[in-house]
Amino acid sequence: xxxxxxxxxxxxxxxxxxxxxxxxxxxxxxxxxxxxxxxxxxxxxxxxxxxxxxxxxxxxxxxxxxxxxxxxxxxxxxxxxxxxxxxxxxxxxxxxxxxxxxxxxxxxxxxxxxxxxxxxxxxxxxxxxxxxxxxxxxxxxxxxxxxxxxxxxxxxxxxxxxxxxxxxxxxxxxxxxxxxxxxxxxxxxxxxxxxxxxxxxxxxxxxxxxxxxxxxxxxxxxxxxxxxxxxxxxxxxxxxx
Amino acid sequence: xxxxxxxxxxxxxxxxxxxxxxxxxxxxxxxxxxxxxxxxxxxxxxxxxxxxxxxxxxxxxxxxxxxxxxxxxxxxxxxxxxxxxxxxxxxxxxxxxxxxxxxxxxxxxxxxxxxxxxxxxxxxxxxxxxxxxxxxxxxxxxxxxxxxxxxxxxxxxxxxxxxxxxxxxxxxxxxxxxxxxxxxxxxxxxxxxxxxxxxxxxxxxxxxxxxxxxxxxxxxxxxxxxxxxxxxxxxxxxxxxxxxxxxxxxxxxxxxxxxxxxxxxxxxxxxxxxxxxxxxxxxxxxxxxxxxxxxxxxxxxxxxxxxxxxxxxxxxxxxxxxxxxxxxxxxxxxxxxxxxxxxxxxxxxx
Amino acid sequence: xxxxxxxxxxxxxxxxxxxxxxxxxxxxxxxxxxxxxxxxxxxxxxxxxxxxxxxxxxxxxxxxxxxxxxxxxxxxxxxxxxxxxxxxxxxxxxxxxxxxxxxxxxxxxxxxxxxxxxxxxxxxxxxxxxxxxxxxxxxxxxxxxxxxxxxxxxxxxxxxxxxxxxxxxxxxxxxxxxxxxxxxxxxxxxxxxxxxxxxxxxxxxxxxxxxxxxxxxxxxxxxxxxxxxxxxxxxxxxxxxxxxxxxxxxxxxxxxxxxxxxxxxxxxxxxxxxxxxxxxxxxxxxxxxxxxxxxxx
Numbered sequence: 001x002x003x004x005x006x007x008x009x010x011x012x013x014x015x016x017x018x019x020x021x022x023x024x025x026x027x028x029x030x031x032x033x034x035x036x037x038x039x040x041x042x043x044x045x046x047x048x049x050x051x052x053x054x055x056x057x058x059x060x061x062x063x064x065x066x067x068x069x070x071x072x073x074x075x076x077x078x079x080x081x082x083x084x085x086x087x088x089x090x091x092x093x094x095x096x097x098x099x100x101x102x103x104x105x106x107x108x109x110x111x112x113x114x115x116x117x118x119x120x121x122x123x124x125x126x127x128x129x130x131x132x133x134x135x136x137x138x139x140x141x142x143x144x145x146x147x148x149x150x151x152x153x154x155x156x157x158x159x160x161x162x163x164x165x166x167x168x169x170x171x172x173x174x175x176x177x178x179x180x181x182x183x184x185x186x187x188x189x190x191x192x193x194x195x196x197x198x199x200x201x202x203x204x205x206x207x208x209x210x211x212x213x214x215x216x217x218x219x220x221x222x223x224x225x226x227x228x229x230x231x232x233x234x235x236x237x238x239x240x241x
Numbered sequence: 242x243x244x245x246x247x248x249x250x251x252x253x254x255x256x257x258x259x260x261x262x263x264x265x266x267x268x269x270x271x272x273x274x275x276x277x278x279x280x281x282x283x284x285x286x287x288x289x290x291x292x293x294x295x296x297x298x299x300x301x302x303x304x305x306x307x308x309x310x311x312x313x314x315x316x317x318x319x320x321x322x323x324x325x326x327x328x329x330x331x332x333x334x335x336x337x338x339x340x341x342x343x344x345x346x347x348x349x350x351x352x353x354x355x356x357x358x359x360x361x362x363x364x365x366x367x368x369x370x371x372x373x374x375x376x377x378x379x380x381x382x383x384x385x386x387x388x389x390x391x392x393x394x395x396x397x398x399x400x401x402x403x404x405x406x407x408x409x410x411x412x413x414x415x416x417x418x419x420x421x422x423x424x425x426x427x428x429x430x431x432x433x434x435x436x437x438x439x440x441x442x443x444x445x446x447x448x449x450x451x452x453x454x455x456x457x458x459x460x461x462x463x464x465x466x467x468x469x470x471x472x473x474x475x476x477x478x479x480x481x482x483x484x485x486x487x488x489x490x491x492x493x494x495x496x497x498x499x500x501x502x503x504x505x506x507x508x509x510x511x512x513x514x515x516x517x518x519x520x521x522x523x524x525x526x527x528x529x530x531x532x533x534x535x536x537x538x539x540x541x542x543x544x545x546x547x548x549x550x551x552x553x554x555x556x557x558x559x560x561x562x563x564x565x566x567x568x569x570x571x572x573x574x575x576x577x578x579x580x581x582x583x584x585x586x587x588x589x590x591x
Numbered sequence: 592x593x594x595x596x597x598x599x600x601x602x603x604x605x606x607x608x609x610x611x612x613x614x615x616x617x618x619x620x621x622x623x624x625x626x627x628x629x630x631x632x633x634x635x636x637x638x639x640x641x642x643x644x645x646x647x648x649x650x651x652x653x654x655x656x657x658x659x660x661x662x663x664x665x666x667x668x669x670x671x672x673x674x675x676x677x678x679x680x681x682x683x684x685x686x687x688x689x690x691x692x693x694x695x696x697x698x699x700x701x702x703x704x705x706x707x708x709x710x711x712x713x714x715x716x717x718x719x720x721x722x723x724x725x726x727x728x729x730x731x732x733x734x735x736x737x738x739x740x741x742x743x744x745x746x747x748x749x750x751x752x753x754x755x756x757x758x759x760x761x762x763x764x765x766x767x768x769x770x771x772x773x774x775x776x777x778x779x780x781x782x783x784x785x786x787x788x789x790x791x792x793x794x795x796x797x798x799x800x801x802x803x804x805x806x807x808x809x810x811x812x813x814x815x816x817x818x819x820x821x822x823x824x825x826x827x828x829x830x831x832x833x834x835x836x837x838x839x840x841x842x843x844x845x846x847x848x849x850x851x852x853x854x855x856x857x858x859x860x861x862x863x864x865x866x867x868x869x870x871x872x873x874x875x876x877x878x879x880x881x882x883x884x885x886x887x888x
Contacts, residue, residue, distance in 0.1 A: 017882035053464065079466035091461045093454055103447075104454045105465045157466055310685045312692070360863040366870045369629050369684050373816045377859055380813050384852060505809055509696055516689055546704060553696030560690040561679060 012061035084159030094139035117158030251445025299483030305520030308456030313375030319503035321346030321485035354481030406499030519566020618790035634808025640791030661795035669787020823872015830874030
């Protein structure tokens, strides 16, 4: 545990019926980190995020966020403490307009909202090309714009840490590049970011540290180069383990 | 905080802009001028259509704006009515009896809704459970009230009356002034209008937008930092208070209340008014509640036994062919036509 | 002390309460488990079954035959209802609730207008077994046996027939089932027909206990709904059985000491508490148990 830890995850366990989804995951996220969670399908990545947010209740383990134990906290309260999540399948309010989508998040959920948070939100809006007065229904804007809209909506709540679940799914390389650039800049502006991703090119563009999950456990950690050089990591992707 | 004008003129309900407000002013004037063209008795009948509007508004907020369907709103109508009857009936002669009775009715309804709502909303149950359980609650209430026929079933000096119900419920009275006839009509109209305006301002406010968000995607809303269970619970209590208000007006109107007011047929009516009008727009519900109550009265008073079959069939037809509601569908068509004509006018002058 | 008599009497009460709840709820649970729709016309379908039985019985048919006629007649009506109205609401659960409520209104009022306020009653088949000072009617014992047989028949249908397999596949994942060649539309229609038929059958079977009138469904729906809410939709047969037994456990002592009305109130309170603890009903808890026993790792 370092002093600058923003998120401490200790011994998480979760099973669904007969299936063990998360099997003793321990992780330490430093403030200002930009980390990718990777791993083959079924490794438990999305479940991991769901546990962090409180969408599922964990069977065992502890989560400490900014020094507070949030293990038993309601999801909405975790968000108010500074946690932000975008979903794997894009969730915006499709029947509502872009304007309405951006109006719904509380602009200042937390009382300690600094100018920093406001700046980051404005940067996200600008770099993603989103117009606060756009009346187009969210379901009708292009897919990549909808992904960006979801990120912006969550940014409106001034989170301290963003959990992004496959944010570039379905995006063309150019859009992926823009996303990576914006995330890097947001991170430089002080936002801690955790990304679950499949797209290795995208991971290379943003990540400093990478955590590999496999069968619900932390399999490897390190920089992207260290991790991809390992034969055992390649093996799990190829299903050899 | 947005200005009151923008809250009134927002986009979450039907109608906005100068033409709409001019039309609304005309309608309000028509209602205020009622003694000029309606008899005392006719005004009394119209009061009945009006007094049901708060209950319908409550269900509209709950179902149309929040996505929570309740089949048992009439339970709170009945609880308030009976509570008023019991309290005011025991305080006959005291000038503050009716006021205390009204307060008691509202509080009783709120408490029952709060407790019931706690079990349902904080359990995060599936969507269909609430309609069923609210229906069961109101049916049980009817059964209970129905078997209170004996003399031992009384609170103070007021008998509950079993299936015959409670009669002789005291009306509001200040000195020699009793709330009846035209006076009651204005009273009911004002309350219905105030309730509508308040609800309209609510749905256009930030809270209203969050309600919509909960309806659209509850999980997403929760992950934006809103405690959806508390919000749904609060709207549920608000809807119960509005139903209670209708119940209080009802006992003023008729000075009696029976268990059938909380029975199966009565319970269906608010759902029908809201579904036929269009659950997503408050004004549509106001119009349909008025119109359907008027229709029911015409059918019943002309001896037509098919009134309830017609209304039930109307519900089925609307749900199948006009799922957004008749008034909302018509408003949509009108809106589209005016946009088309504006576009073609623009092109012609272009 | 007539201990055997007391024990037998309590067991009898328990079994008849459970049988009553099960019979009320069975048709409803089958439809809920398959299509995630609560059919609010369920009470009226039971009423139609009672009417059909009454009509046959008063024309000389024996009670068992009248019940079967009720099953068939109401089943066919259910098929018609599904084809015209219900199938438009798959995926729209709240809309289905509202539209079936409209149907129930039309049916109850319509029957009142068509057939008047009463139908000829069906006498409870006579006879009982006496045990000391307690008597146990043949009728309720038969009802218990019929309920048990229905459960076994449904369990066999769902778990040991082809149709049952297709039905279970459709329940779990309709899109996947379709991709594998299952005609889900046919499955839905058959399920609704079966559910309606069972409602009619239950209405006929329970008709001797009450007067046969257009609004008689009302006395059954409260119990049926509570049983379904507590049971949940995850595993139809387990949910129905488990729920009936659990609720009867609540209703029997309360009803015995405090009367039938408070027994119903106790049911509602029990349901509220149970869903607070098990939001998806007890069938979900049972299914989790079964899954744990069958786990791969």
